[in-house]
Amino acid sequence: MTELYHVLGAKQFDRAFLDELFAAAEEMERVADEGGEQRYPNKIMSTLFFEASTRTRFSFESAMHRLGGRVIGTENASQFSSTIKGETLEDTIRIISGYSDLIVLRHTEIGAAKRAAAVSDVPVINAGDGSGEHPTQALLDLYTIQKELGGIEGAQIAMIGDLTYGRTVHSLSYLLANYRDARITFVSPDNVRIPSYVKRYLDEKGVAYAETADLESLAGVADVFYQTRIQKERFPSLEEYGKAEGKFIIDRALVDAMKRSALILHPLPRAGEIHPDVDADPRAAYFRQAQNGLYIRMALIERCFGGRR
């Protein structure tokens, strides 16, 4: 098994690793369905969330428990920890890494996970760092595409919503550079378009992409509709937010125009960008996608431990 030390950003993964990880995730699906295994009865995972995210935290903690491990956690590190007493992230990590075998870090600042990894004695998994990256989300997104479509190569993927502040979109774009002929169309309001540094990366890697504000034109074309939330808290002003809100909604009419084999994804939570009456459609894969998060995180945890129990 390839040992993986830290999980910091989507760019660190190559195709061989992704193939191996997805195979492991498939095995983990079996392990979880059979109720879990006692693989790491003595291992301790710390979930250090400086920004609350109940769902992501539960997903990691469930993954650790399904592998028989132990968890210590905090859901609001920023508000209650020694941070308010002026402690640096580095000092916090130096100490927590002595109390656990793996650290899952959610932070508000770009680059926090990298800084943590630099001083940690144990593996660090980036569970989201501000508007930076969210690599485990991107891995489960990609795994879902492969599982549902049967493969990623040649897929036409529409990424919709707030593409400036939506870190999952950035991370997923980086991952797609590992696949031949994947084509991305970025669909966003004008004020939250995909950043130029993401486009530059895709250019370097030779990934085909386009930008549009016309979602309907893609209805019968795209294989994957990756919808995202317009995140109020990531906008610099209420005025900028107002311009982006409520645009590009996936509703029944749009779904009816999609290919029968199309896939609707969303990192969740959603706040209205996908109409609930779409939920029952077999193309609506977002809850299956959330479930895949469990299997991917189980596979990642196993890799962080390098198979050592």
Next chain:
Amino acid sequence: MTELYHVLGAKQFDRAFLDELFAAAEEMERVADEGGEQRYPNKIMSTLFFEASTRTRFSFESAMHRLGGRVIGTENASQFSSTIKGETLEDTIRIISGYSDLIVLRHTEIGAAKRAAAVSDVPVINAGDGSGEHPTQALLDLYTIQKELGGIEGAQIAMIGDLTYGRTVHSLSYLLANYRDARITFVSPDNVRIPSYVKRYLDEKGVAYAETADLESLAGVADVFYQTRIQKERFPSLEEYGKAEGKFIIDRALVDAMKRSALILHPLPRAGEIHPDVDADPRAAYFRQAQNGLYIRMALIERCFGGRR
């Protein structure tokens, strides 16, 4: 073993189930006293508390641990989860039910547990939904009466305090409809009397009840004094609260006038409605009652798993 899927409200239980549950709780008392058993080493329980309640959460989590299970939890889901990002309860439950084998839900809205159960893939236990119901509290209350008095039939039960907003009183009243000749006296300030829908239910089931504002007249008559807190946070206005506060206190004088076999219960926390100098009296059963919560919840968890390990 009768399998129980969801625990939503006190009306769902019949006498056969209650007898079986109480027998199981008795066995659980033995299990806990011997330090617990590894019955469910791979099972995960989620405690999803949208309204904080340290005691209730600890009681459920301890119950799960005493059965060898695992717990993932949040103590303030409303403040920190994706709820503030606009996610519906249904979406949250759909996802969390993929990460765990059992969900314990405390929520601020009436009917939340029922809505959760409708979309969950795993059993949901209602740990209190606003001023709705709190069925596990009612079950432990009733178990305590049976255990301490030797039986429930024919018992005269005074329920005291805020009977409008006190959900435990509602749930306990519903449960008592399963027993012959149980007589309830509702003792409350005028502005927080027992709701008419509770009385209607008792009428339908043929349960005898009365209403009074005179607690002292019951001193030598009632077998059970079920005291409750005047819950400030459930009142529409401070003025309404002021009218109810500080009335109907159980103190030494009242206890001295009670039968020797009488029982004083309280769902706790208390804030002065039972004077501390009553604690040492053998009739003061509220701490034993809280302890019974552990056994009842162990028995309920086992039923939710249908005995499958």
Next chain:
Amino acid sequence: MTELYHVLGAKQFDRAFLDELFAAAEEMERVADEGGEQRYPNKIMSTLFFEASTRTRFSFESAMHRLGGRVIGTENASQFSSTIKGETLEDTIRIISGYSDLIVLRHTEIGAAKRAAAVSDVPVINAGDGSGEHPTQALLDLYTIQKELGGIEGAQIAMIGDLTYGRTVHSLSYLLANYRDARITFVSPDNVRIPSYVKRYLDEKGVAYAETADLESLAGVADVFYQTRIQKERFPSLEEYGKAEGKFIIDRALVDAMKRSALILHPLPRAGEIHPDVDADPRAAYFRQAQNGLYIRMALIERCFGGRR
């Protein structure tokens, strides 16, 4: 093994206990390094933190997990528990002690741990009570001195910073009374000097101590520099805080003047009292000290259980 019931304050320990505890901590270091042991698979520890302290909580929870035990916890008991509904600490403890085998209590009021122990059915460990005591911190401090210097007798120990509100300094002073010829120098701003009740205790026990505001004069003399944080939240006014802040910093220049065998300790978190460029110096022992907290707490937990599994 000496059974220890409650851990309330540093004065309760004698030399024989300390020697035994430190030997146990050494063994625990081996246990932890080998990944932990399943010594208490059925035991439940409650961490009841009325004042948040992520690090201290993690240290206790990790210790319990390394011994194979289970944890239920709350990180902000004061804000969310039944406390806001008016419940006394005594009532809370009476109930929680029925749900767990050990209670770790962090509270804001002096004497809280003692009050808890008076009504608890299970051992209580004081994890800090206001500006009172923090005995487990003092034990790990002392263990670090013994481990790093090879012994405590004859050591010259400088305690620096806010000595009025710094409870770890008080607890450590009490512990040092168990060792012959330990000499303490208290180094502090004038407005936060060591309290007279601590000095009285040292007088009674015949411990030699001095007071100064001149840190530099100790540079080549002291064996241990026990630096502490100026805790803003413990000061009565902002003006008093202003006088104490930013004084007595340990920086490169001071370290260069220290003995080669000197030891720099800090209970952490630090907020600038030790300059980061000191971290790489072998005399900077504060991260090793934090790590020792794990071993000492494992040893204490074992003693609380009296070796019974």
